[in-house]
Amino acid sequence: xxxxxxxIDLGGxxxxxGVLTLDGEVQEKWAIETNVLxxxxxxxxxxxxxxxxxxxxxxxxxDNFVGIGMGSPGAxxxxxxxxxxxxxxxxxxxxEVGSVIEKELGxxxxxxxxxxxAALGERWVGAGExxxxxxxxxxxxxxxxxxxxxxxxxxGVAGAGGEIGHIIVEPQNGFLCTCGSYGCLETVASATGxxxxxxxxxxxxxxxxxxxxxxxxxxxxxxKDIFMAAExxxxxxxxxxxxxxxxxxxxxxxxxxxxxxxxxxxxxxxxAAGEFLRSRIEKYFMTFTFPQVKQSTKVKIAxxxxxxxxxxxxxxxxxxxxx
Amino acid sequence: xxxxxxxIDLGGxxxxxGVLTLDGEVQEKWAIETNVLxxxxxxxxxxxxxxxxxxxxxxxxxDNFVGIGMGSPGAxxxxxxxxxxxxxxxxxxxxEVGSVIEKELGxxxxxxxxxxxAALGERWVGAGExxxxxxxxxxxxxxxxxxxxxxxxxxGVAGAGGEIGHIIVEPQNGFLCTCGSYGCLETVASATGxxxxxxxxxxxxxxxxxxxxxxxxxxxxxxKDIFMAAExxxxxxxxxxxxxxxxxxxxxxxxxxxxxxxxxxxxxxxxAAGEFLRSRIEKYFMTFTFPQVKQSTKVKIAxxxxxxxxxxxxxxxxxxxxx
Numbered sequence: 001x002x003x004x005x006x007x008i009d010l011g012g013x014x015x016x017x018g019v020l021t022l023d024g025e026v027q028e029k030w031a032i033e034t035n036v037l038x039x040x041x042x043x044x045x046x047x048x049x050x051x052x053x054x055x056x057x058x059x060x061x062x063d064n065f066v067g068i069g070m071g072s073p074g075a076x077x078x079x080x081x082x083x084x085x086x087x088x089x090x091x092x093x094x095x096e097v098g099s100v101i102e103k104e105l106g107x108x109x110x111x112x113x114x115x116x117x118a119a120l121g122e123r124w125v126g127a128g129e130x131x132x133x134x135x136x137x138x139x140x141x142x143x144x145x146x147x148x149x150x151x152x153x154x155x156g157v158a159g160a161g162g163e164i165g166h167i168i169v170e171p172q173n174g175f176l177c178t179c180g181s182y183g184c185l186e187t188v189a190s191a192t193g194x195x196x197x198x199x200x201x202x203x204x205x206x207x208x209x210x211x212x213x214x215x216x217x218x219x220x221x222x223x224k225d226i227f228m229a230a231e232x233x234x235x236x237x238x239x240x241x242x243x244x245x246x247x248x249x250x251x252x253x254x255x256x257x258x259x260x261x262x263x264x265x266x267x268x269x270x271x272a273a274g275e276f277l278r279s280r281i282e283k284y285f286m287t288f289t290f291p292q293v294k295q296s297t298k299v300k301i302a303x304x305x306x307x308x309x310x311x312x313x314x315x316x317x318x319x320x321x322x323x
Numbered sequence: 324x325x326x327x328x329x330x331i332d333l334g335g336x337x338x339x340x341g342v343l344t345l346d347g348e349v350q351e352k353w354a355i356e357t358n359v360l361x362x363x364x365x366x367x368x369x370x371x372x373x374x375x376x377x378x379x380x381x382x383x384x385x386d387n388f389v390g391i392g393m394g395s396p397g398a399x400x401x402x403x404x405x406x407x408x409x410x411x412x413x414x415x416x417x418x419e420v421g422s423v424i425e426k427e428l429g430x431x432x433x434x435x436x437x438x439x440x441a442a443l444g445e446r447w448v449g450a451g452e453x454x455x456x457x458x459x460x461x462x463x464x465x466x467x468x469x470x471x472x473x474x475x476x477x478x479g480v481a482g483a484g485g486e487i488g489h490i491i492v493e494p495q496n497g498f499l500c501t502c503g504s505y506g507c508l509e510t511v512a513s514a515t516g517x518x519x520x521x522x523x524x525x526x527x528x529x530x531x532x533x534x535x536x537x538x539x540x541x542x543x544x545x546x547k548d549i550f551m552a553a554e555x556x557x558x559x560x561x562x563x564x565x566x567x568x569x570x571x572x573x574x575x576x577x578x579x580x581x582x583x584x585x586x587x588x589x590x591x592x593x594x595a596a597g598e599f600l601r602s603r604i605e606k607y608f609m610t611f612t613f614p615q616v617k618q619s620t621k622v623k624i625a626x627x628x629x630x631x632x633x634x635x636x637x638x639x640x641x642x643x644x645x646x
Binding site: 131133147149150151152153154155156157158159160161162163164166167168171177179180181184250253254255257258259260261262287288289290291292293295296297 | 470472473474477478480481483485486487489490491494500502503573576577580581582583585613616618619
């Protein structure tokens, strides 16, 4: 009997599930809504019910699975398989997750932080090409990330390893970040950060630009609007993308000057701009790296999209293969 | 019979040796001059002769040793135990090191880069307190370093991991670095970098200062002179130390925002300034880190001095304990 992996990507809006081969191929996937009502107390039971239902539907039992892996927002305790608080799930205190799922399903369980898990996915079967040294950066509502160095996910002493969004890229006149520092990457490269950069540059831009006009007008302008305008030749929008690319290139370079990974993989909504964004980040990356890093570390765009979470989550369960 | 470790710290001026317990206690240590003549061809034979002589003197045989570990300057190939070029040893092509020593001594051998090895030493029995996540930064003629993350030394894809001296701390108006980039930490925090910062600040400083006068006079001023003057109350020298501390604090913060180590340990000649320097670095570290890192990552001064090399080298040999 060929054994499989189960991956769960728990998010604030949906829970995604995947049944994967041991090589990381997604054989089945589905999703349910995340019910965050009543302090998030329905989430774990909903996951268990969905898993039981689907396994029965597919004619699979616990013996078909090596293990279950899960990515969760919030603060994850990997030793006890609990989540000790997750704002967007309404989980306030310590939430039993692994022990309950393991008991109900009878399959070994492992958990990690959602950004780390997405990094594992991109590293395993995505842009990272299964290299032992891969840095993943995700540009969305915030800027998150995960670092795999010498084959290990780097958690750090308090689990804050890989918090790439809080690298300082503007130490002197930066925007205030939600973390309390000024000049964090997140303040200039998240979806809202891109708009902040646009607002700042709009103050001194003197040419014609529909995007600048919209900003000055108080209209809602998104990072997507800005990237699309830049690609269509709006010079103001282009200057915004250039500045954001400078920050991303500087951050990617400093990470690489420290860790010399095989690649820095850029994912998340903002990365939908693809090669248009990547090539500009690379330009600044080349400005700020030293020769050995220039020659060996690559800047890439993520390949797995939304599947990175279930794939990376499933990869956590590979630790149970030998058992 | 209690078994021991042998550590060798190969440098451009001396080769240091140590016999250590498995717990990292130095029982014997000695040093020989490094003979770099004739393309450095005497170095390995000299090391072997010295080892044989001392082991006989101490009444020790190969059976007393678990293994030999060595730190070397230059580009180290850990798989083949060779050094593929080391400028300050006059080694140009690939130099057989491990195979020759292993054959002559009959003891298993391991090698790594000298800065990495010093990091291992400080992590093991120095300021790092054997924590699995320690970053070591050495401020000397250059700025080097080593990173231990989740218990592993980080080498990166081309062996350039831990090159902390090339983090960019002044992206806009930095000094040119030997690596070709502008604004690397090494250009402002190495022994010569501190003097460069002093020269720049001297241009606009208007008060009285013997150090500023010496710089304007074209006298030789060292980083040590500047730190001593600052500690004695020279306001100009103090402003130089403040600026250097800002750069070191920013670099330490960005490393920690990425890796969340237990500690950033600062060693090398410039770190002789001790708490005077550490407390100022910490001030800027606290400015540029996010709350979880502020609360969990510490800035420390190295404790082992010159012994970090032999101790870290010896720690490489601990991989042979199980054999």
